[in-house]
Amino acid sequence: MPPAAALQIVPNTPEPEGKRRQVRFRGRSFMALVLTPEPPTEDWLAELDALAARSPGFFGDRPVVLDVSAIKASPRTLAALLGQLESRGVRLIGVEGCDPKFLDGPNARLAMPVGGRAAGELSAPEPGSVATGSLVVEQPVRSGQTISFNGDVTICGSVASGAEVIASGSIHVYGALRGRAIAGSAGNAKARIFCRKLDAELLAIDGVYMTTERLDPKLKGKAVKAWLDGENLRVDALD
Amino acid sequence: MAEVLVVTSGKGGVGKTTSTAALGAALAQTGQNVVVIDFDVGLRNLDLVMGAERRVVYDLINVVQGDANLNQALIKDKRVDSLSLLPASQTRDKDALTAEGVERVINELKGRFDWIICDSPAGIERGAYFAMRHADLAVIVTNPEVSSVRDSDRIIGLLDSKTEKAERGETIEKLLLLTRYDPVRAERGDMLKVDDVLEILSIPLLGIIPESPEVLKASNLGSPVTLANPISAPSRAYLDAARRLRGETIEMTVPTEKRGLFGSLFGRRAA
Numbered sequence: 001m002p003p004a005a006a007l008q009i010v011p012n013t014p015e016p017e018g019k020r021r022q023v024r025f026r027g028r029s030f031m032a033l034v035l036t037p038e039p040p041t042e043d044w045l046a047e048l049d050a051l052a053a054r055s056p057g058f059f060g061d062r063p064v065v066l067d068v069s070a071i072k073a074s075p076r077t078l079a080a081l082l083g084q085l086e087s088r089g090v091r092l093i094g095v096e097g098c099d100p101k102f103l104d105g106p107n108a109r110l111a112m113p114v115g116g117r118a119a120g121e122l123s124a125p126e127p128g129s130v131a132t133g134s135l136v137v138e139q140p141v142r143s144g145q146t147i148s149f150n151g152d153v154t155i156c157g158s159v160a161s162g163a164e165v166i167a168s169g170s171i172h173v174y175g176a177l178r179g180r181a182i183a184g185s186a187g188n189a190k191a192r193i194f195c196r197k198l199d200a201e202l203l204a205i206d207g208v209y210m211t212t213e214r215l216d217p218k219l220k221g222k223a224v225k226a227w228l229d230g231e232n233l234r235v236d237a238l239d
Numbered sequence: 240m241a242e243v244l245v246v247t248s249g250k251g252g253v254g255k256t257t258s259t260a261a262l263g264a265a266l267a268q269t270g271q272n273v274v275v276i277d278f279d280v281g282l283r284n285l286d287l288v289m290g291a292e293r294r295v296v297y298d299l300i301n302v303v304q305g306d307a308n309l310n311q312a313l314i315k316d317k318r319v320d321s322l323s324l325l326p327a328s329q330t331r332d333k334d335a336l337t338a339e340g341v342e343r344v345i346n347e348l349k350g351r352f353d354w355i356i357c358d359s360p361a362g363i364e365r366g367a368y369f370a371m372r373h374a375d376l377a378v379i380v381t382n383p384e385v386s387s388v389r390d391s392d393r394i395i396g397l398l399d400s401k402t403e404k405a406e407r408g409e410t411i412e413k414l415l416l417l418t419r420y421d422p423v424r425a426e427r428g429d430m431l432k433v434d435d436v437l438e439i440l441s442i443p444l445l446g447i448i449p450e451s452p453e454v455l456k457a458s459n460l461g462s463p464v465t466l467a468n469p470i471s472a473p474s475r476a477y478l479d480a481a482r483r484l485r486g487e488t489i490e491m492t493v494p495t496e497k498r499g500l501f502g503s504l505f506g507r508r509a510a
Contacts, residue, residue, distance in 0.1 A: 140441055142396030143389050157441065160392045161385075178439070 032093060036067045037081065045084055052088065064090050066110075069097030078102050082110075140175065141165060150186070161201060167191070180204070184228075193226040194238070208233045241349040244356045244484075245374035246416075247398075249390030251361030253382045254418040257454055257464065259358040260288045261474070262378070264463035265481035267322035271353040274313065276325040276344075278370035279360035280335060283327035289316065290461025291324050300328040303340030309347055318466050323352070333366040345373045363397060371402050376412045376484075378445060382419050383431040388439050391415075395440065414445035416480060421450045422493050446480030447493045448473050472496050 037044045066085070068078065078098060085092060092110060095103060100111035133151035140157030141147055146164050147155070153167040158175030165171050165179070168186040170193065177195035184191030184206040191205050198219055203210050205228045212220070215235060223238040246259045256279075263275040277285035280300060286292045291314045297307035302325070309325075316322035325348075328335065348355050359370035371377065377398050381391045395413055404411045417436060424430040437444060448454075449472045457467035465474045465481075472494040479489050 139399070142399070143392040145396045158439070160439065161389050162393065163396075176438075 032063045032065045034065045034067050035085075035090070036069070037071050039071050041071060041077070041081060048088070062091065063093040066092055066095045067097045068095060073098050073102065075102040075104065079107065082107055134169075135167075141179065143179070148185075158197075159195075159200075170194070181226075182209075183226075189228045191228075194224070196223045197221055198224045198235070203233060203235065205233055210235075241352055242354050242376060243345060243349070243374050244354060244376045244378060245359055245371045245398075246356060246378045246380060247359035247367060247371055247394050248380040248387070249361065249363060249367075249394040250382075250387045253380050253387050254448070254454075255361070255380050256284045256288050256358055257458060258378065258380050258416055258418060258448070258477070259285060259356055260463035261465045261477040262481050262484070263354070263356050264316075264319060264322055265465045265478045266354050266356075266484065267316070267319045268465065268478075269481065269485065270321065271485075272321045272351070273354040273356065274323045274325055274348055274352045275356045275358060276348075276370075277327035277358050278336075278366050279358065280327045280366060281329065281332040282360065283329050285358050286314075286324065286326045287461060288458050289314075289324050289463065291316070291326070292461070295326045298326045298328040299344070300331050300335045302344050303336060305340070309344070309351075318462070333360070333364065333369075336365060336369045338369070338372075341369045342373065363393065367394075368397075368401060371398055373403055374398075374411060375404065376414070378414050378416050379440070379442065380416050380418055381436060381440070383417060383425060383433070383436055385431065388431065388436055392440055395442065413442045414484075415440055415442050416445045416448065418448040419450045420447050420493060444491060445483055446476050447491065448476045448480075449493055449495065451496070 035048075066082075068081070071077075073081070078095070082092065082095070095107075095110045103111050133149070135147070135149040135151060135153045137147060137153065137155045138157070141155055141159045141163040143160040143162035146166065147153060148166040150168045152169035152172070153165055154172040154174070155165065156174050159165055159173055159177050159179040159181065161178040163179035164182065165173070166182045166185050168184065168188060168191070170191045171181045171183045173181070173195035176197035177200045179200065180202040181193045181195070181200060182202075182204040183193050187206060189206045193203055193205065198212070199221060200212050203212070203226050205226065208228060208231065210233045219235055219237060224235050225238055226233060226235045228234070246255050246262070248255050259275050263273045267273040275285060275289070276299060277283050278299070279285070286295055294314050297312035299312070301307035302309055302312045312325055314324045314326065316324065325344075345355060357370040357374065360366040379391045379394060381387050398411050398413060399405050402411050415437065417433060420433070421430060425432045433444070433447060451471060451473045453468050453471040454464050454473050457464035460467055464471065465477050468474055469478070475494040482489055
């Protein structure tokens with residue numbers, strides 16, 4: 001079978017006369033890590049190796065976009081850089097910041113469409129930091145603020161509508177949860193979300209998310225826990 | 240010691256300018272030296288609400304850029320001696336504000352006034368940033384309505400991170416002024432209740448200003464409502480709020496319109 005066949009949509013029932021089957025689309029968004037190499041590239045690669053040595057699995061299966069606007073890449077140096085990254089197991093899904101014509105052969109598929117939305121700085125793990133720390137936030141998390149932490153996060157106050165809490169571990173909110181809670185963000189199906197009063201915009205654990213539109217209305221305003229049951233995000237009252 | 244107060248909200252049209260004028264006048268009526276500054280460069284309104292639009296010669300931008308001094312730009316109110324206005328420029332935009340210029344103006348005003356009240360523009364951009372930058376105290380004007388409450392929450396977050404005080408590691412005092420409140424509609428559930436808003440924003444309450452046609456009437460007259468009709472319900476609420484700003488403890492009520500002499504006579508007879 002030619003490779004293009006994978007893209008063909010084959011209706012599993014013959015088309016009735018005059019009635020066409022609808023093609024369904026689903027949108028899905030991923031958080032991509034954007035790497036921006038700086039000249040000289042050799043030093044930058046050495047720094048990258050040091051980072052990878054400090055925290056193995058930092059890149060893991062994360063999708064990575066390479067932004068080469070800071071280095072004056074030629075087609076040849078770019079191909080070399082891509083080879084270097086590939087040998088380090090970095091999963092590139094795209095390259096931006098250069099003429100798309102520079103990407104040829106097997107790399108042509110990496111040309112990125114223009115656009116995308118910046119999602120703020122991700123901090124590189126500090127040397128010697130443990131993967132499962134704990135962060136206690138005493139103040140309420142206000143609309144527009146993001147708390148992002150590698151470990152468990154405990155919020156003593158409320159999380160406002162339009163605020164988000166992202167934790168690689170579990171999230172505990174002792175006030176009302178009105179914004180977004182994203183637990184197990186770096187891949188942890190055992191992470192959980194607890195809150196004293198549920199009115200969230202979005203709950204997510206290990207990439208499985210749920211807008212509260214889909215939630216049982218009886219749980220609104222209740223103290224709840226959310227956990228992952230296989231592929232399903234489940235929410236239940238605490239008492 | 241001068242107190243720098245910012246009146247802010249995030250959302251537009253909730254009553255920042257009205258509240259700036261009303262609180263400024265109310266504080267001045269108690270004998271305090273007050274200056275109100277319009278930071279809404281390009282869309283100035285405070286001069287209209289204060290009834291000083293025909294007296295503007297120099298403005299905040301002229302002073303910030305060093306083209307005029309404060310004495311030339313400050314407009315003294317004709318009704319209350321101790322109240323002054325520093326108007327915004329209508330022909331420029333927020334890019335004309337500079338960090339050094341604004342800081343110099345605020346510091347100079349600190350030597351002359353007891354209260355410096357900065358009327359913030361809507362939004363979270365440059366104008367709003369400069370209005371809150373040097374504040375000791377923030378009055379968050381909020382309508383009992385979800386979008387206004389969420390925008391206020393956003394502004395509180397910025398006050399806690401972008402102000403000079405926050406950068407020094409101190410906390411800026413934040414007080415909620417709930418405006419356009421209608422107790423009957425709140426009770427019916429058409430409007431958020433006071434407790435709902437307080438629960439979401441979790442900051443102390445400075446006052447509740449009832450919805451009233453008196454506010455619009457005063458604006459159109461070019462007079463702070465507290466001067467135009469001091470016995471009206473919103474004026475009494477603003478006067479109470481101003482006394483709370485001065486540290487007095489006053490029971491929190493939602494004032495209602497007093498019925499006229501005929502109304503109360505009628506009321507009594509009917510009963």
